[in-house]
Amino acid sequence: MAMKLGIVGGSGALGRAIALAHLNHGGVAPSDLWIANRDGRRDGFEDWPDVTVTAKAQDLAEACDVILLSVPPALFPALEVHAPDRLITSVMAGITIEAMAAKTGATRIARGMSSPVAELGLAHSAFCATDAVTDADREMLHATFAPCGVVDEVTDEALMDTFCALTGPxxxxxxxxxxxxxxxxxxxxxxxxxxxxxxxxxxxxxxxxxxxxxxxxxxxxxxxxxxxxxxxxxxxxxxxxxxxxxxxxxxxxxxxxxxxxxxxxxxxx
Structure with missing residues (x-):
């Protein structure tokens, strides 16, 4: 489906793996993919000049339909993204939906988890969504994770820590x-x-x-x-x-x- 996907922390191991899953396995077009990292360098994305790389996460948030947060959990408190009208998801271990809502001002939030084998299209990804997430949002969430491999939705947020234990270690x-x-x-x-x-x-x-x-x-x-x-x-x-x-x-x-x-x-x- 047509959407713009922004990955905050898209140059890290997991964020980059998800980005490459899209670029290599038929996800969003390069022109519809944004990457935010701390210095705005496009290392690892040199072969895709149409991918937008920025050091300003807020610019990404304002340009994209889906914002995927993939920063190390320890850096999450310093993240500055205000996106009350956007669909937010994440692959950050331990960061709750409540914390993401407080940080971004959003209500349409899905806490997700995947793994670096997403780059090969072999990951199992899962997400748990808030009540504010619509059917159209769910389509975008599935489109976000489908190039990575298999996708499941669960209704109990506590299971996201269990998925983290399964997919990571x-x-x-x-x-x-x-x-x-x-x-x-x-x-x-x-x-x-x-x-x-x-x-x-x-x-x-x-x-x-x-x-x-x-x-x-x-x-x-x-x-x-x-x-x-x-x-x-x-x-x-x-x-x-x-x-x-x-x-x-x-x-x-x-x-x-x-x-x-x-x-x-x-x-x-």
């Missing part, structure tokens, strides 16, 4: 699992370069398969256990260890950190 969790597998293979004498290639390819294949199989992951696990092969032996051994508790603890810690990132230091108890 999980690539690191997967990398940790892969590192453990790599260590296992090399400890058995596998050449390190072969182990690295094998583990990378196995995770790539598993991700592709998981995204296309119709069964839920829990059903897939049970089916593999029922088959009683080598996978079953490994899964049964892991189920007898506190692996699930460790994963839950990691996600809960990430979720709590997301909440803390939206709390000003002088407000912490």
């Amino acid at each position: 999980v690539p690191g969790f997967v990398a940790y699992f892969a590192a453990c597998m790599n260590d296992f293979a090399t400890s058995r004498g596998m050449p390190p370069e072969v182990a690295d290639r094998a583990v990378r390819q196995l995770f790539k294949a598993s991700g592709e398969a998981l995204s296309t199989w119709p069964e839920k992951p829990s059903d897939q696990v049970q089916a593999m256990i029922d088959y009683a092969g080598t996978t079953a032996a490994g899964l049964i051994a892991m189920k007898e260890m506190p692996v699930a508790q460790g994963i839950e603890a990691g996600l809960a810690a990430a979720e709590e950190r997301a909440r803390q990132m939206g709390t000003p230091p002088d407000a912490e108890g």
Whole structure:
């Protein structure tokens, strides 16, 4: 759909990934994309001269239909954007709808979350909207996140911290699992370069398969256990260890950190 999208913090890792998703995967036209950063430099957008880059976030806010806030949460208190008549969304960990409303004067607000793999069109993005957000606004929100990958809307704002825990840390969790597998293979004498290639390819294949199989992951696990092969032996051994508790603890810690990132230091108890 035709709209102008402005990304405040669009030169940061996540903001830039979302911008590149649009430029590379059929989102808004370059002439309809604005980027605001602290110095107005267009590093990373040299190949798209029609993209507007500015150091003035307010200029972006006045020119665009959708304003996506993607600054580090610690810098949010210093952000100056007054946009009471605009649709505001964000991908800032921990920053609440209430805080965005107080900062921008807007009522049409959606708190969102995505991940840097948006650049590849592989992200899962989610958002939670205020009652003032219209059906037309929702179309624009879906158009904002659709080039990044899969999009879902939820009605409970508290879930945005959960999504932050899922979308942010999980690539690191997967990398940790892969590192453990790599260590296992090399400890058995596998050449390190072969182990690295094998583990990378196995995770790539598993991700592709998981995204296309119709069964839920829990059903897939049970089916593999029922088959009683080598996978079953490994899964049964892991189920007898506190692996699930460790994963839950990691996600809960990430979720709590997301909440803390939206709390000003002088407000912490």
